[in-house]
Amino acid sequence: MPEISDDDWEKFLRESGEGGSGDAPKEPSARARMVAARLREQEAKGQLPEGWRTGPAWRDTEERARRRRRLWTFVGVPVAAALAFVAMKPSVIPGDPFGTGSDGTDVAATPLPPETAAPSGAPGEVDPDAPTQARPFAGSPALQWADGAAGIVAPAATAVKGFSKAQVQDYLALTRTFLVDANLDPAVLKGGSPNAVLNQIDPIQTDVRDLMRTALRKADKEHDPLLLFSRFDPAEVRIAGNVVKTRGRMTFGPGKNGSVAVHTDYTFVYPVVRASTPTADGDAEATRTIVRRVIDFEMSDPVRYQVTPGKLFITAYRMTSGNSTCGRFDGYLRPEFLADRSTGPTPTGPEEDPYDRSKEFTEGAAEGPCGTLSRI
Structure with missing residues (x-):
């Protein structure tokens, strides 16, 4: 007697459970009966392999999705806020990452070492910024x-x-x-x-x-x-x-x-x-x-x-x-x-x-x- 494939057997069980009128399959072989029994036993224990009836492991997939949503809540939102703040005030980043040519403060100047002898010449030119009360040494x-x-x-x-x-x-x-x-x-x-x-x-x-x-x-x-x-x-x-x-x-x-x-x-x-x-x-x-x-x-x-x-x-x-x-x-x-x-x-x-x-x-x-x- 020809053996019934697992797909045909699954189709028969599904239609029978739903009251369908599909044609009954032929008597399964001993191997088919063993496979069916094993699957029913695994189903009862919740051990069906991924891809059998359940499709992908949706419980794990849904859990991973929830974790990603929580991660965005705790990480993504602060990062987005920080990016918005930097966009409005780029000077908060050390150095000159956007090529503005100035960091906007006087604090970044590197102190010179003590003078121990007469220098060889005048100090080099600096940006000709106008001094203000807040930045009295600008341009100096x-x-x-x-x-x-x-x-x-x-x-x-x-x-x-x-x-x-x-x-x-x-x-x-x-x-x-x-x-x-x-x-x-x-x-x-x-x-x-x-x-x-x-x-x-x-x-x-x-x-x-x-x-x-x-x-x-x-x-x-x-x-x-x-x-x-x-x-x-x-x-x-x-x-x-x-x-x-x-x-x-x-x-x-x-x-x-x-x-x-x-x-x-x-x-x-x-x-x-x-x-x-x-x-x-x-x-x-x-x-x-x-x-x-x-x-x-x-x-x-x-x-x-x-x-x-x-x-x-x-x-x-x-x-x-x-x-x-x-x-x-x-x-x-x-x-x-x-x-x-x-x-x-x-x-x-x-x-x-x-x-x-x-x-x-x-x-x-x-x-x-x-x-x-x-x-x-």
Whole structure:
């Protein structure tokens, strides 16, 4: 007797269960009966192989679909929200992934290493962004300079003939304190009298102390406190933010007559806004005044020379300023904003880059003609 295929047998069972009138199959073979019995037994136990009656394992498929829907709920929605936020504010991504050419902040500038010798040339050009109260160093190479006192670093002390390492170290620390107080102290910058700084100068230097005290009372061309101190008129301007950028170096070595000579050469970049500018107005115009100051000190043996231990003896001082009204000697740095430059004195000297520290500071530089700045 020919055997009935499994498909025919399944068709017969289905039609019989539904009350159909399909023709009865012929008597199945022993093999067919064994297959049918085995399938009925597996069906009763829920063990039918995938593809038999049930089609694909729909329970597992449905469960996987539910898991995918839950995964989208917990992962897909936040990702979509994040993508929407980045689309509206791409600057939140570090770097410049969209090729905008700017990250929109000043924070990304890489700090320069400390200056240990005169640079070979002026700092490179940077994007000519206009400074604002919120970004006072935009468009300035000083963005990579140290903040305030962090830029004034005393070198490692060593013994110099006639002086121990500890003596040299103490004198370098005194020198650093003087530079910080004279150029970065908020009270001095606001036009205050730097009496505490003056007291750091050796009392036997009556010429320097008397000149500065006269200059602070009534400044003129012959008595200019700016030769040693950085001061602004608080009625006109104030520092934008709380950072002044600093770059320079301090060196020492044997001096004349058995002394220790200390040479300091620093540039300070002061960002300012008009005194009337609201502090909340981040887009308000800012400008910068750049001061380069060179001061030489000398430590002599108090046994051999009339000097005061713990005080500084100044042997030379000179300064130059960029973006401060020319020919005005009233004891204050006078920054010029864009509107001021069309009405102020016409520059008569050669173009100068106030950030260029590669050139030696020569005597009389501060008394030269009023030059044109290549940048501020």
